[in-house]
Amino acid sequence: MRPFASLVVLLFAATMGGCASLGASGNGGTDSDWLGTWGTAVQLTEPRNLPPVALGGTTLRQVVRPSVGGDRVRLHLSNRFGDAPIVIGAVRLAASLGEGAIDPATDAALSFGGRPGVTIPPGGSVVSDPLDYDLPPRTDLAVTMHVEAISDSVVTGHPGSRTTSYIVAGDAVSAAALPEAERTDHWYGIEGLDVERDGAAVAILGDSITDGRGSTTNAQNRWPDVLAARLGANPATEDVAVLNMGIGGNCVLRACLGPAALDRFDRDVLERAGVEWLVILEGVNDIGGSAPDESAQVAQDLIAAYGTMIDRAHAAGIRVYGATITPFGGSFYDSPEHEAARQTVNAWIRTSGAFDAVIDLDAAIQNPDAPTTLLPAADDGDGLHPSVAGHRMMAEAVDLDLFTD
Incomplete structure (x- = not known):
């Protein structure tokens, strides 16, 4: 991690407090050799x-x-x-x-x-x-x-x-x-x-889609795993590590399953050793769990939360890539209000310029004949979570050049 990033994380720890750490290092994110x-x-x-x-x-x-x-x-x-x-x-x-x-x-x-x-x-x-x-x-x-x-x-x-x-x-x-x-x-x-070596890490902040719902137990074929394999096989990115910070059922704005993404941001992003990039793919549970008449406000609150996370990451010298929320048409989250909220958030991710780059995972696995739904081959069967093939498609949609400078 860059020296400036280390300083910011140290200042964050001093002001925010937190859990004590014992052993070789109290905060992975402050150790430039790891x-x-x-x-x-x-x-x-x-x-x-x-x-x-x-x-x-x-x-x-x-x-x-x-x-x-x-x-x-x-x-x-x-x-x-x-x-x-x-x-x-x-x-x-x-x-x-x-x-x-x-x-x-x-x-x-x-x-x-x-x-x-x-x-x-x-x-x-x-x-x-x-x-x-x-x-x-x-x-x-x-x-x-x-x-x-x-x-x-x-x-x-x-x-x-x-x-x-x-x-x-x-x-x-x-x-x-x-x-x-x-x-x-x-x-x-x-x-x-952690390993003691040169290199840099990308942290992926997400929910069950990043956590691996729809992947195969013990096969390590979640989309972040497939991305790690692609990065490792590419000479220009072979030193880039991938840290999967997904929690199934997680929300950005409030505690659903696990702490809200805003609340765990320091621990799961800023304090991880060597993080130079962050991918955010989270918000579907906030949208899907909202009442219909609250969905439009949830979309605006998500946009504000992304802005907060971008600012905090940028202050630590971390580039932030926004991943669009993938389709959920036909799932238990499907409703006109929820779909409108997803479209609002995705439009902001694509066009606001707030992110350093956009990874359009929505486009990668949507059904072109019914864009609010998953491509059949990418659907694990519930209309929300990707299949093994869907995880692979998501990882293959990521431009590796995003991690070369």
């Missing part, structure tokens, strides 16, 4: 998405896919929404072989202030000590923790992982396989992974 290679937006886990068994006294193995590689890493853990300390006895990284198995030859222990474990207070987060580790790009990495104590019912996590996690009783952090593990398609307690 680059976020993977991240997720954390929230208070809803009861239906809590772990299938109590996590205290277990080993939790979770799988992530970094976007760019490196040879020195650090891990961010979070208890931001917890009401009790999380006590972690050990954390290890290893290449994932699938089905909860790891490659033991790649197994390595993280430390926290020189110690193997760490206690994260309620509302807090922690960054591990840097670890020399050969991390290949776009390959699956297992993060395995021995969780000694944690609240049974108030858990910080990311429900929409679209990736299977594995839980076994006791301390099995170095086990090559976990054949008896309980399985759950959610993440808990992990928030980000």
Whole structure:
């Protein structure tokens, strides 16, 4: 991140307060040598998405896919929404072989202030000590923790992982396989992974469409994943990381599922290491969840919110790209008032000049014969969320030259 961006984020932290961080760095966004290679937006886990068994006294193995590689890493853990300390006895990284198995030859222990474990207070987060580790790009990495104590019912996590996690009783952090593990398609307690290297990151702020609804569990084929693969295969952008900051059911203006985008903006954009670009694809839940007679005002409020986020990002030296809201005709959000609001917002995104560039995802996956609806091949079946093919079409609609300067 540019030095000016670092200064602004430091000033933001000083004035806004926030959760304490422990470990190598209190704020990823202020560390110019580090680059976020993977991240997720954390929230208070809803009861239906809590772990299938109590996590205290277990080993939790979770799988992530970094976007760019490196040879020195650090891990961010979070208890931001917890009401009790999380006590972690050990954390290890290893290449994932699938089905909860790891490659033991790649197994390595993280430390926290020189110690193997760490206690994260309620509302807090922690960054591990840097670890020399050969991390290949776009390959699956297992993060395995021995969780000694944690609240049974108030858990910080990311429900929409679209990736299977594995839980076994006791301390099995170095086990090559976990054949008896309980399985759950959610993440808990992990928030980000950084690499120490040159490069820059794009943060994508969004809802379930960015979070991956309609993609395939464990296939890593959300549209941000496909974009990361495209960037990595292009020599001019191979050093660009992608951070998926989508939350299913999220809203911009108010707390729906997870904190409102305006409220999580610092944590999920400004404080991420190395962010130089931001893509905003969010607002459909604000529109779809509004009463018909409120939709026009919601559209204006969204436009004002985008302006606020643009100003805050620009103050931190981050360029902002506006993505148009994709069609939802025929879905449970469909109504004349909601469609009018979508058109109002999209017209502003395309023509206002407020964004540094526009990514027209509406045009990329709309049905040309019925433009208020999704292209049939791009529709996961509910008229709102993209299919696997739709995710690919969205990623392929992004001009990679946006990330070359």
